Amino acid sequence: ALEEMVDRLAEDHANARLLAEGLSDIAGIRTLPSAVRTNMVYVDIEREGLSSQLLVEKLRSQGVLLLPTAPRRMRAVTHYHLTAADIALAVDRFRQVMSGEASGHLS
Numbered sequence: 001a002l003e004e005m006v007d008r009l010a011e012d013h014a015n016a017r018l019l020a021e022g023l024s025d026i027a028g029i030r031t032l033p034s035a036v037r038t039n040m041v042y043v044d045i046e047r048e049g050l051s052s053q054l055l056v057e058k059l060r061s062q063g064v065l066l067l068p069t070a071p072r073r074m075r076a077v078t079h080y081h082l083t084a085a086d087i088a089l090a091v092d093r094f095r096q097v098m099s100g101e102a103s104g105h106l107s
Contacts, residue, residue: 008080009039011080012039012078012079012080012082013036013037013038013039013078015039015078015082015083015084015086015087016036016038016039016040016041016076016077016078017033017036018084018087018088019031019041019076019078019087019090019091020032020033020035020036020041021033022087022088022090022091022094023041023043023091023094026091026094026095026098027047027098028045028046028047028050028098029043029044029045029046029047029094029098030043030044030045030046031043031044039077039078039079040075040076040077040078041075041076041077041078042069042073042074042075043066043073043074043075043076044072044073045072045073045074047098050072051068051071051072052068052069052070052071052072052073052074053068053071055074055097056068056074058097059093059094059097062093062096062097063093064090064093064094076090
């Protein structure tokens with residue numbers, strides 16, 4: 001990426017910030033948009049009884065891929081295959097899953 005995709009890195013970082021900003025408005029999770037400096041976004045789960053593994057599985061079923069990094073923390077990474085429209089869709093899917101609209105209620 002640092003040798004072949006340098007021009008794309010700024011767009012990936014902007015998409016990461018866009019993702020963090022969109023997720024920061026969703027109840028039950030927390031992101032810090034001001035802390036996003038690269039193409040990685042860390043998402044902390046604030047809802048009691050919800051693990052990162054369960055949320056990752058629910059989101060995967062909606063086409064959003066994340067990595068659980070701790071029992072209540074996940075990491076999302078933006079890259080050259082993702083557009084701003086993809087980020088908006090991911091935020092929408094997060095919102096649906098957290099509200100219980102997508103494939104049943106979270107428990």
